[in-house]
Amino acid sequence: MKYLRLLFLFTAAMTLSWILQTAGMILPWLFGAMVATVIFQRLTRRDTGFKKWMGDVGIFIIGIEIGSTFTKETIIDMQDDVFNIVLLTLMVIILSLILARFFTKMTGCTYETAVLATTPGALSQMILMAEEEKRADLLLVTLTQMSRIVLVVILVPFIASVFSDGAPGIPDDIEPDLTSVLVPEMLILAAGAVVLTFVLKLLKFPVPVMIAPMIGVLVWNLSTDHTFALDVEFMYLAQVLFGIRVGIQISSLVSRLNRRMVVSMLVQNVLLILGTFMIVILFILLTEHNFNDLFLSAAPGGIGQIIIVAVEMGANIAMISSYHIFRIFFILLIVAPVINIILSRNRRRRREDGEET
Template sequence: MKYLYLILLFVMAVVVSSILHFSGMILPWLFGAMIAAILFHRFVNVEFAYPKWLGNAGLIIIGAEIGSTFTEDTLIDMADDYMNIILLSVLIVALSLLLSRFFMKLTGCSYETAVLATIPGALSQMIVMAEEEKKADLLLVTLTQMSRIVLVVIIVPFIASLAPRGGFAGINDVAAPLSEIFTPEMIWIVVFTPLLIYILGKLKFPVPVMIGPMIAILVWNLMTGYTFSVDVEFLYGAQLLFGLRIGMQISTLVNQLNTRMIVSMIVQNVLLIFGTMILVFLFILTTEHQFTNLFLSAAPGGIGQIIIVAVEMDANIAMISSYHIFRIFFILLVIAPLINLMLKRNRHSQGS
């Protein structure tokens, strides 16, 4: 029966997404899949687990699209922009920590819970730390981090759409689709991608199924200079596969929320998104970046969701992914250890 339910879910997703697509909706295949998953959970009302590997397949396609935008020229451009990347990442994390105090007052949660719930861009790491931290509310941390992903998917595209589109001559504007120029030598990408996913997974790196193909194709581009883009049909499929996973997650989390938690999470995450927008406006005064590119680069969400939005908005994918990848490294290698040390000192001082 589970295969019949899966087929029904896909049919609903295609129908809803097609309606949104022809109506001119932003990110129709992502939002359509999310809506279909919620409707499925609401009206079919059966115990059904969406296969994780299908969502991962969508992330692999997104990772391939990111990797296809990285060339020697884009890496040189990023090297010239390193100060903005570092400064903006630091300011986003600082804003998150500032809002954690406000979140603590809204929910009445512990300081440990507030800090782990508000740091953006490293969901899995924050949840692992919440599991290890006795004073942290794992449910609240998980729901807050997950709700941010949902709000980013809903709010960020509309804010970004207010700015003029285009104006970026990215590699995907000129590179031929993969289906047209595939060669036997590209099998090396297929071979190394699972290996990189496995290694990154062992290293506990966030979203290894997306970062793995990205690195594999990035290396291919630099070594061969033979670039390509991912067919738009594959990107629509990736949005649908990933949107169904987000929609199913939303459906299962809704029953665990109360009014105070919902209001607190929405307020905190909306403040973080709009606080980020204010920082971006300040950065625009001193840089030549377009609003859409810089806002998506700074947006406090997961890299997978942001890149889907960036593709739809015809934004600079290489720039946006580089900002988010740096922030992931920054949070994992610098912020997470500092937070862990800070929470240990907080426990020690309270114990004394």
């Protein structure tokens, strides 16, 4: 019976995702799987049979996709703009940490929740860290990060279009699909990514299931000429698996959602986008880039959504990709571990205070 429920859940998730894709919704396979899972859980109130390792498979695939975007050409594009990339990234992240304090006061949530909810461009990573942090409100982190995607899709194209003076274009240098460039050596890549996953788990590195394949593919791209992009079907599968995982979590927590949380999430995300707008206004004084390219490079959204907007706006795709890829790696390899250390110290300090009392 459990396997039958799991089959029904997957069927419902795939069907709703396909409907949303046909309707032209952004990230339909992720949102479709989440919505289908929440509805399924509310109607059946039974165990879905979905295992944690299934969600990990989706995260592993997402890690591969992130790594595949980092090629030799991308590094070359980034070399001439390293200072601007680092400075702009730091300014946006500092802004998000400042807003975290504001978010804490608005919602009454813990600082752990606020930091994980406000860090931009890192939905999957922050949700996974929220799962591991007992003082983090997983529902608030998830919904704040997800609502930002919606607001980015609505507000960023509007703001960018005001300053756009280019014609729509298409991305250059699209990498071939994985299935069209398979070579035997890729077995070493797969094995290495799996081994590295276990090593990072032993080291208690944050989000090892995503970081290990990302690092593996990055090394592969820099050491071979067999670069690739994942077939779109793989990404659909990854979004469905991750969407079901998040949907199960949300369905168990949604009863705690209230009007104060909704208003706080909207205000925080709008402030983050508008704050980024102001940072870019100041940043124009330090660079020769136009506002449109800089704003899309700094916008607090996922690289997939931002690049789609950039194509429609006729913006500099290579530049915008470089900024967002750097921010992804900066958050994963520096910000996430630092946040993890800070949260661990807070846990240790609370335990010590408890022992003293």
